[in-house]
Amino acid sequence: MTSIASPFAASAVETDAPALPPEAFRQALLAKGAYYHIHHPYQVDMAEGRATPEQIRGWVANRFYYQVNIPQKDAALLANCPDAATRRRWIQRLLDHDGHTDDGGGIEAWLALGEAVGLTRDELWAQEHVLPGVRFAVDAYVNFVRRADWREAAISSLTELFAPEAHRSRLDTWPTHYPWIDEAGYGYFRKRLKEARRDVDHGLEVALAVCTTAAAQQRALEILQFKLDVLWSMLDAMTLAYQLERPPYHSVTDRRVYHRGL
């Protein structure tokens, strides 16, 4: 896997500092969990039972845009990866979301979550609720992965280090706080608990293998921060629209005139 010349190794970040030992670098990546979107007030409100049905529905409908883009993002990484052994492992992520013979996959599970909170499948597919800010944030992630060296792209998936805690928290708190949500909708969160752990093992393996200089380590931490920014920005857009009741063009119209993707 590491025999392919990487522009990433010769990172543009200037530093004379020595590289962190692998375990200290892993800890530095983990420390970025302090900025994970579970700490965003929108998610805190959802976890602590303060979200209205409209706010939950808004989150589910907007996150659907992330869900449908994840396999395209992973396909972009595969397209940029010349290493067959890596592709053979990474392709599992596409199947996790798109499904295969006996398993509808994550997108299907998210549609079930949508129905459980009172949204229709058509409404989700039409992306009529997807706020421009959410669309731009998700698109920035996909476009980064399209352009980046595949190892940098792999590192950008490492927010998944922190995702099992988010899924676990929803499974633990939502049924109590939101008895109106049909429990049949929680399959996605359960499914991701084990899939995310396997994904992060692979992502971390790549990060530790390629980030052997201080410059590469700093670059990796910055990539992880970029991805944290993507997730945080999605929730900022939802806060404006569904908590502060300032959706796009609210001063002009209450119609959802914003574009549905070009």
Ligand SMILES: O=C(O)c1cc(C(=O)O)c2c(n1)C(=O)C(=O)c1cc(C(=O)O)[nH]c1-2
């Ligand atoms: O619900 C969440 O908090 C959350 C966060 C993230 C993440 O950190 O990007 C992912 C997921 N869920 C998720 O379910 C998922 O499949 C996933 C894939 C990826 C990725 O970047 O490749 N992130 C995430």
